Structures are given as structure tokens and as C-alpha cells.
Amino acid sequence: MKNGSTVRYVLRLAVTLLLITSVTGALLAAVNGITAPIIDSAAQAKTQAAVAAVLPGGGAEISFTDDTGMVQKVYASQAGYAVQVRADGFNGPVVMMVGVSPEGTVLAVSIVSHSETPNLGAVAGDDSAQGRAFRDQYTGMSGTLAVTKDGGQVDAITGATITSRAVTEGINAGLACVAGLG
DSSP states (O other), rough: OOHHHHHHHHHHHHHHHHHHHHHHHHHHHHHHHHHHHHHHHHHHHHHHHHHHHSSSOOOOOOEOOSSSOEEEEEEEEETTEEEEEEEEEESSEHHHHHHEESSSSSEEEEEOOOOOOOTHHHHHHGGHHHHHHHHHHTTTSSSSOGGGTTTEEEEEEEEOOOHHHHHHHHHHHHHHHHHHHH
């Protein structure tokens, strides 16, 4: 008799757990269905703002080839190209938009998203004097870029060499992609 009551008890717990997880799963699916279009719309607006920040007048998405695996999208206009790049930073991916002139020089750099350390690598994307100065130093550069620690001409953010290298590698991927277009 004791064995039969134990089986019923376990079955009752299992059914209760199944009901709770089913209801929770259905609620999460409903919330996802409601928020997914809003999140997608916000992401598209952020991408378009980044394109406009690095390429005057924006551009239309075009097809491209990429040997690095970092280039995600390319937008083109008469003013040049906006290349969306994903490079590996210290704490994860650094997604940026790189504006490139038809002549192959950097027009501007905009950090779209990152998960870098606050007050160190995160400075690369900050709207601060130091963040703007870091991104602005790339303007007008071309060829293969490197941070000064690696013998290049790019000043790294103090204490954030890995992030600085990631941004530089992403810009190099954008420049190489555009060079392959023309």
C-alpha cells in the first residue's frame, strides 16, 4: 500500500510540474511573439543610424564577398560604402559600421554594439571625448592598419589593447571587402 501511494505522489508531482512548465513556456512564447517585431524594428533603426553616421546620405544593401568572415553587410552609395563588421573583442563581439570612401579610405567608424569592460574597452563605443578621439583617428586611413603596440599607426585605448586590436581588425576587414568590390 505504501508503494502505491508513493507512485501516485510522484505522478502528481510530475503532472504538476508539467502543467507549470507548459503554462510558463506558453507565456514566454506569447511575450516573444509580441516583443520580437519591436526588437527587430529597433535593431534596424540602430543599423540605419549607424549607416547614416559613417556614410553621408546612407546607402542600399549590396552583395559582397568576404575572406575574413567578419563582414556582415555592405551598403553602397555614390559617397562610398558602409560596411557592418563583427570582430572579437575582449568580452565578446564588437559590431561596428565602417564608412569607406570610393578611394578606399576610412570615412568614419561607429560602434553599433559591444560587451566590453566599462571604462576600458567600452570607451571605444562611448560618446565621450576619448571615445570619439579613438574612432576619429581612423578617418582618412587606408591600407592595412595596426595598433602602435604592433608596429602600426593606431593609438590603442589605455588598458584596452585587445578591444583596440579588434576594432582595427574589423576596419581592416571592411577596407579589404571594399577593395574587393571595385
